[in-house]
Amino acid sequence: MVVGGASGIGLATTRAAAAAGAAVAVLDLDGDGARAAAAQAGPGAYGYQLDITDEAAVAATLDRAAADLRGIDTVLHVAGIMRGQGLDVREVTADLWARVIAANLTGPFLVAKHATGHLEAAGGGVLVFVASKAGIVTGSGSVPYGASKGGLHGLALTLARQLRPRGIRVHTLCPGDIDTPLMRRSLDEAARNGADAAGVARVRAGLGRPEDVAAVLTLLAAPAADALDGTVYTS
Ligand code: NAI
Numbered sequence: 001m002v003v004g005g006a007s008g009i010g011l012a013t014t015r016a017a018a019a020a021g022a023a024v025a026v027l028d029l030d031g032d033g034a035r036a037a038a039a040q041a042g043p044g045a046y047g048y049q050l051d052i053t054d055e056a057a058v059a060a061t062l063d064r065a066a067a068d069l070r071g072i073d074t075v076l077h078v079a080g081i082m083r084g085q086g087l088d089v090r091e092v093t094a095d096l097w098a099r100v101i102a103a104n105l106t107g108p109f110l111v112a113k114h115a116t117g118h119l120e121a122a123g124g125g126v127l128v129f130v131a132s133k134a135g136i137v138t139g140s141g142s143v144p145y146g147a148s149k150g151g152l153h154g155l156a157l158t159l160a161r162q163l164r165p166r167g168i169r170v171h172t173l174c175p176g177d178i179d180t181p182l183m184r185r186s187l188d189e190a191a192r193n194g195a196d197a198a199g200v201a202r203v204r205a206g207l208g209r210p211e212d213v214a215a216v217l218t219l220l221a222a223p224a225a226d227a228l229d230g231t232v233y234t235s
Contacts, residue, residue: 001062003027003070004052004079004138005028009214009217013218015041017076023044025045026047031048035047048064052079052108053102055110068117072118072122077128080148082183082189085189086146087193100142104149112127126168127169129152129155131153131172135148135150149198153231155233171232174231175208176208183207212235
């Protein structure tokens with residue numbers, strides 16, 4: 001199951017998982033994008049509209065995906081948003097803060113909460129959160145984004161300790177700067193908010209490929225990665 005699989009890293013992950021022979025469910029706020037990604041992935045793939053911040057919808061959509069796929073053994077949680085790039089902390093409204101925390105921290109918590117039973121029913125499984133280096137090994141250009149990703153890392157460490165004894169392997173994957181719609185919008189926002197133009201141009205020139213992150217995510221999902229533990233970093 002790829003949560004946030006309609007765009008960027010998630011879309012590349014949907015393609016890589018399908019190419020590896022997995023039956024894939026794509027869940028995304030962008031329902032048309034989710035269905036299009038599933039259609040591209042092949043006849044065994046399903047697409048669903050889902051807002052991960054809506055607990056009732058998370059529970060119902062995971063149940064539906066589990067029924068359609070006849071079980072869920074892997075959850076690759078890629079969905080996230082970036083807002084507030086380049087804003088001074090004094091300019092960050094409580095509303096902006098709450099929106100980023102809801103999408104990047106509460107959403108993954110709700111997905112984990114409602115996926116755990118399905119993973120256990122499958123005899124164990126894998127749960128991977130895509131966080132970021134921002135908020136974990138470095139700061140971030142966005143106050144709420146850095147805070148949300150640091151929190152997501154803490155959530156993964158906590159769930160790993162709770163779920164490993166029940167046969168569920170939990171990781172955080174922390175990518176570098178990747179060429180996706182999120183990253184392009186974020187660089188535009190940084191430039192609008194007065195960030196150093198040379199720095200923005202340097203980041204833009206050095207962006208990595210979503211396919212390279214997707215390859216690591218599908219590797220983490222595979223039984224061959226069973227001995228892996230903890231946080232994984234990619235360039
Ligand atoms: P993207 O914007 O291309 O894709 C994100 C997907 O998440 C979109 O399809 C969007 O509709 C979905 N999404 C957003 N809010 C949602 C919600 N409430 N419910 C369900 N789906 C929702 O972004 P990208 O760059 O592929 O990012 C994927 C993940 O990787 C994010 O968590 C991001 O923070 C993280 N990341 C990205 C980096 C980059 O350089 N692009 C670097 C480090 C981390």
